[in-house]
Amino acid sequence: xxxxxxxxxxxxxxxxxxxxxxxxxxxxxxxxxxxxxxxxxxxxxxxxxxxxxxxxxxxxxxxxxxxxxxxxxxxxxxxxxxxxxxxxxxxxxxxxxxxxxxxxxxxxxxxxxxxxxxxxxxxxxxxxxxxxxxxxxxxxxxxxxxxxxxxxxxxxxxxxxxxxxxxxxxxxxxxxxxxxxxxxxxxxxxxxxxxxxxxxxxxxxxxxxxxxxxxxxxxxxxxxxxxxxxxxxxxxxxxxxxxxxxxxxxxxxxxxxxxxxxxxxxxxxxxxxxxxxxxxxxxxxxxxxxxxxxxxxxxxxxxxxxxxxxxxxxxxxxxxxxxxxxxxxxxxxxxxxxxxxxxxxxxxxxxxxxxxxxxxxxxxxxxxxxxxxxxxxxxxxxxxxxxxxxxxxxxxxxxxxxxxxxxxxxxxxxxxxxxxxxxxxxxxxxxxxxxxxxxxxxxxxxxxxxxxxxxxxxxxxxxxxxxxxxxxxxxxxxxxxxxxxxx
Amino acid sequence: xxxxxxxxxxxxxxxxxxxxxxxxxxxxxxxxxxxxxxxxxxxxxxxxxxxxxxxxxxxxxxxxxxxxxxxxxxxxxxxxxxxxxxxxxxxxxxxxxxxxxxxxxxxxxxxxxxxxxxxxxxxxxxxxxxxxxxxxxxxxxxxxxxxxxxxxxxxxxxxxxxxxxxxxxxxxxxxxxxxxxxxxxxxxxxxxxxxxxxxxxxxxxxxxxxxxxxxxxxxxxxxxxxxxxxxxxxxxxxxxxxxx
Numbered sequence: 208x209x210x211x212x213x214x215x216x217x218x219x220x221x222x223x224x225x226x227x228x229x230x231x232x233x234x235x236x237x238x239x240x241x242x243x244x245x246x247x248x249x250x251x252x253x254x255x256x257x258x259x260x261x262x263x264x265x266x267x268x269x270x271x272x273x274x275x276x277x278x279x280x281x282x283x284x285x286x287x288x289x290x291x292x293x294x295x296x297x298x299x300x301x302x303x304x305x306x307x308x309x310x311x312x313x314x315x316x317x318x319x320x321x322x323x324x325x326x327x328x329x330x331x332x333x334x335x336x337x338x339x340x341x342x343x344x345x346x347x348x349x350x351x352x353x354x355x356x357x358x359x360x361x362x363x364x365x366x367x368x369x370x371x372x373x374x375x376x377x378x379x380x381x382x383x384x385x386x387x388x389x390x391x392x393x394x395x396x397x398x399x400x401x402x403x404x405x406x407x408x409x410x411x412x413x414x415x416x417x418x419x420x421x422x423x424x425x426x427x428x429x430x431x432x433x434x435x436x437x438x439x440x441x442x443x444x445x446x447x448x449x450x451x452x453x454x455x456x457x458x459x460x461x462x463x464x465x466x467x468x469x470x471x472x473x474x475x476x477x478x479x480x481x482x483x484x485x486x487x488x489x490x491x492x493x494x495x496x497x498x499x500x501x502x503x504x505x506x507x508x509x510x511x512x513x514x515x516x517x518x519x520x521x522x523x524x525x526x527x528x529x530x531x532x533x534x535x536x537x538x539x540x541x542x543x544x545x546x547x548x549x550x551x552x553x554x555x556x557x558x559x560x561x562x563x564x565x566x567x568x569x570x571x572x573x574x575x576x577x578x579x580x581x582x583x584x585x586x587x588x589x590x591x592x593x594x595x596x597x598x599x600x601x602x603x604x605x606x607x608x609x610x611x612x613x614x615x616x617x618x619x620x621x622x623x624x625x626x627x628x629x630x631x632x633x634x635x636x637x638x639x640x641x642x643x644x645x646x647x648x649x650x651x652x653x654x655x656x657x658x659x660x661x662x663x664x665x666x667x668x669x670x671x672x673x674x675x676x677x678x679x680x681x682x683x684x685x686x687x688x689x690x691x692x693x694x
Numbered sequence: 695x696x697x698x699x700x701x702x703x704x705x706x707x708x709x710x711x712x713x714x715x716x717x718x719x720x721x722x723x724x725x726x727x728x729x730x731x732x733x734x735x736x737x738x739x740x741x742x743x744x745x746x747x748x749x750x751x752x753x754x755x756x757x758x759x760x761x762x763x764x765x766x767x768x769x770x771x772x773x774x775x776x777x778x779x780x781x782x783x784x785x786x787x788x789x790x791x792x793x794x795x796x797x798x799x800x801x802x803x804x805x806x807x808x809x810x811x812x813x814x815x816x817x818x819x820x821x822x823x824x825x826x827x828x829x830x831x832x833x834x835x836x837x838x839x840x841x842x843x844x845x846x847x848x849x850x851x852x853x854x855x856x857x858x859x860x861x862x863x864x865x866x867x868x869x870x871x872x873x874x875x876x877x878x879x880x881x882x883x884x885x886x887x888x889x890x891x892x893x894x895x896x897x898x899x900x901x902x903x904x905x906x907x908x909x910x911x912x913x914x915x916x917x918x919x920x921x922x923x924x925x926x927x928x929x930x931x932x933x934x935x936x937x938x
Contacts, residue, residue: 220876224878533865533883534876538879570871574870576837577832577863579836596744598744600743600746601744601746614743615745618739618743618748619748621735621739622740627755628732650915662912665877665881666884666915666916667911667912668912669709669908671707677713677731679710680717680729681729681731
């Protein structure tokens with residue numbers, strides 16, 4: 208499985224917010240996505256009809272996930288009926304082994320890939336390379352980060368953090384082309400390099416945006432046509448999909464193919480919508496001889512088993528929650544330390560990779576709720592984050608709590624102070640004494656204390672008022688009762 | 695008309711002037727206000743931290759204190775959302791308390807919700823001057839869905855003009871404990887908010903939550919910005935109960 212570096216979220220996010228190049232890229236691309244999304248939706252839908260589409264999509268996904276065993280079986284039967292093969296992988300390692308076995312059995316030398324986030328979970332490129340098979344990403348963004356030796360920065364815009372200069376440099380280093388900042392020229396360079404690979408590849412690996420259970424159809428949505436090349440030119444097509452990608456019927460795509468592009472890139476429709484139902488027919492002139500579908504668990508059952516987290520399996524990976532998240536918009540994707548970033552990454556990473564190493568992620572949110580409002584399948588992201596925080600603070604039944612001692616001590620003190628009014632007042636009296644040396648003119652500018660010190664790094668802290676509002680009110684009421692002057 | 699004021703722990707301990715202003719605004723509308731003496735906190739800080747046992751204990755205290763109130767008015771969208779929305783999560787597995795929580799939630803109102811939707815007020819009779827910009831506190835907007843209410847009231851203040859800032863509905867970066875757990879990210883988000891506030895040209899930024907205001911005020915003070923950050927109750931009270 209791809210390495211998990213989520214334990215370094217704090218350090219990585221701090222580096223990211225101070226990286227001017229990253230900030231520049233984030234500011235531009237994020238605004239582009241959010242603006243495009245809003246106008247693409249407004250162009251075609253009243254607010255209520257968009258809302259009802261989201262509700263229907265959420266209901267279809269929830270229905271499928273509730274009956275996942277039934278639909279997995281249906282996919283299996285449908286794909287076989289179409290002449291394809293279905294494999295079920297419990298984890299990333301098994302899925303990679305399946306890919307390797309298929310490749311070896313067919314003497315595969317070169318693999319072309321269209322975009323697949325599950326394959327990022329598997330770290331399949333490194334595994335293929337180690338086994339003497341050349342993997343080539345054919346989505347332009349994925350190709351760029353493959354050359355750079357990086358992981359996707361964003362679910363749908365993996366190389367959005369790379370400037371044209373970066374790309375020119377990468378192409379110069381790996382393809383020996385002359386430096387250029389002309390984007391059209393850079394695209395031509397990539398196209399020339401990739402065409403060669405399209406021509407010689409023995410195997411194509413794709414992801415799947417949707418897997419239709421009734422028909423055994425894999426639906427792939429791309430903008431570059433590379434998905435269609437990858438799934439039609441080589442002898443063998445292997446589609447890899449997370450188990451949650453299933454929808455019951457082909458008609459459901461009429462809904463999802465409206466929601467996905469608008470939510471993701473702000474397009475009314477994606478350039479290429481491919482529907483692949485098995486290998487070539489005997490009467491077809493071309494197309495792959497073999498079709499394999501690998502359905503991957505890799506921690507998804509951990510989500511399914513949790514009644515609340517299950518909702519996250521509705522995700523169609525559009526990236527809208529990333530684009531609208533004030534945290535993602537400032538730290539970018541790499542800080543999250545694994546394959547998925549932003550709000551949805553903060554939810555799926557702990558149950559998929561282990562809470563201990565990803566314990567900061569559910570807390571890396573202001574709970575502002577902007578993500579929930581744009582999610583095309585209505586995942587209640589703040590609720591799920593709060594649920595994960597609960598598991599982090601109090602354990603999840605199987606694992607103990609992972610939240611640090613400092614916060615635990617703080618909450619313990621807070622609880623004692625908030626149990627009764629008397630306790631609150633005496634706590635405040637103590638705090639007023641304690642703040643004395645730090646407070647100047649009603650403000651605390653610097654307090655070298657845990658937590659509070661983090662506040663005063665960039666903000667003044669108001670000093671506690673001389674008397675609480677409730678205490679003043681009571682005094683006044685007492686005076687009033689005694690018949691003294693009114694308020 | 696009677697209402698019990700939940701001051702919130704922040705107003706109670708840090709910003710009593712906001713409590714005074716809230717009382718003043720309510721009394722000006724003929725509301726008979728009481729401030730239950732036993733009140734402490736709604737429990738949000740522990741709940742958001744994941745510490746539900748501690749949060750539930752404090753939330754039960756809240757239900758005890760405010761259970762018999764006719765209406766509960768809160769000068770904070772996030773505390774009101776805690777009571778109205780998140781108590782139902784907190785007590786999901788405790789049916790008796792859940793019923794009480796639902797009943798209390800129904801009669802709990804964020805201040806602008808109470809003024810506009812319960813009392814039917816659009817002008818509080820206050821006056822001020824100059825351009826005011828409004829920051830949508832996240833929970834006021836996206837938990838309670840109060841967008842027009844605060845704006846209606848601001849526009850009803852004589853002599854004040856509401857000047858919208860860009861991205862008024864984007865978080866200010868406070869997020870409770872988030873602000874001290876991830877200070878660098880919190881600051882980065884805040885800088886963007888400060889820029890939007892400054893670009894609006896308004897002399898005052900108004901919000902419905904003292905969390906956001908503590909954050910923005912503290913940041914502006916540190917940076918020497920002369921823009922005033924005011925709780926909406928202070929604006930609606932007509933400037934007599936102004937804070938820092």
